[in-house]
Amino acid sequence: MTTKPMLAAPMPPDIAPIENVPLRVQVADRLRSAILSGRLRPGTGLVETALAEQMNVSRAPIREAIQILENDGLVETIAYKGKRVKPLTAREVAETYSLREVFEVMAVRRILENGAPLDLLREHCDAMTEAAEADDFEALVAADEAFHHALIMLADHDLLLASWKNLYLRIHQIMALRNRDEHNLTEVAGNHPPIVQALADGDADRAVKLISDHTRILAAFDPATIAQDL
Amino acid sequence: MTTKPMLAAPMPPDIAPIENVPLRVQVADRLRSAILSGRLRPGTGLVETALAEQMNVSRAPIREAIQILENDGLVETIAYKGKRVKPLTAREVAETYSLREVFEVMAVRRILENGAPLDLLREHCDAMTEAAEADDFEALVAADEAFHHALIMLADHDLLLASWKNLYLRIHQIMALRNRDEHNLTEVAGNHPPIVQALADGDADRAVKLISDHTRILAAFDPATIAQDL
DNA sequence: CACTTATGGATTGTCGACATTACACAACAG
């Protein structure tokens, strides 16, 4: 009866836990990284054969990788015509941020209902403050993402987390395409501690208002900077 | 020598504007329909070779179709192991409805801000009432979806619409797996007109509360009915 | 010259075959 193979040795004996990553995933990761970093700008055409030769793989993994990115909403396909990095319109940018606001407000409400611990958030706040003082843009962006990621995770809602992650891909892309001068680092960093404080106080209305305002500040942008029709 | 009829008229000459639908899309549509109708229950394994032979196509379109469904969140893949219709846990069902609530609340708020016309909503309300009086479950479900779809569309937010559509796929699936006896048709139908009225009155708080309550009523379910670990 | 009609090239769509991996079961040793 080997319905469930109970292993006497519960350890993974392999020294090398080499996760066997399918090629399509590797390709998708590389392409996604290129898009999110802004190296592959919106509107750039993605030709399967060229990518296949460039990465020394067959077209099949390339196709599937591109489809993954399409699912992420980063690429769009026109049948028999071509595939390209999805153009970013000003409207899409605005919608992305407004949806993010709704997600984060939902997270705040759930955190207050469930009474999640706030230590993580405080840590990320400190990291942001340090980054702002050092005028380190990359570090601040990383800490900011960590903060909001933690915020969503504390909401304990897998579907919300997945949706937020997907949405945040575009946030990443947008920020990469932006001019960093648009951001006031100290102001961005300073926005966060009050949110944590409001959460600690259990003040839902204040926390919601703070997180909303914070998101809206980030959403303020110059459409001409990134919006492209092609 | 093309046999194509030469037409002086600049009109689209083909009587049949046969949209050339890729096989992967046709396959994806068929599979999605089967899943959403409950014919393919959660946990069911999807074997590429079997499906390929069954539908008389190669494995490539099948693979890509399954990946589309994976993007829809209806299928999950375990590398080198197999693919199956994603099992529905009680938690996922609850999360699906709670996220839907957030989406619809967002739509209500935007509708009130933008002052969208409400005629469409009233029409769908009437259709639901008729369906409830005729005890026609299918018609009520259709009218209900039309109502909520219209609600989201009136919010004039493409990203919200896309997210809602994706989420509603699972709602479809859940409803198909449910016992229809769980629903009180007249009650469900009766929930909607007050929402429209609140919108017409411009009463944001009341509209939000009504839509929230309505969603939560729908979310009430017996986990054992649909939840499956395998 | 204006307008229609071929034609060529480039790109995606589909196919069948082979490679790789993981699990289950049998064979075997203690």
Place this chain on the structure above:
DNA sequence: CTGTTGTGTAATGTCGACAATCCATAAGTG
């Protein structure tokens, strides 16, 4: 009988080649 090891099978992963489609451009016609 218990635990380990080998082997087979079934599934996905990857590949190269061919077909279908669209677009741009050139050729032809009044």
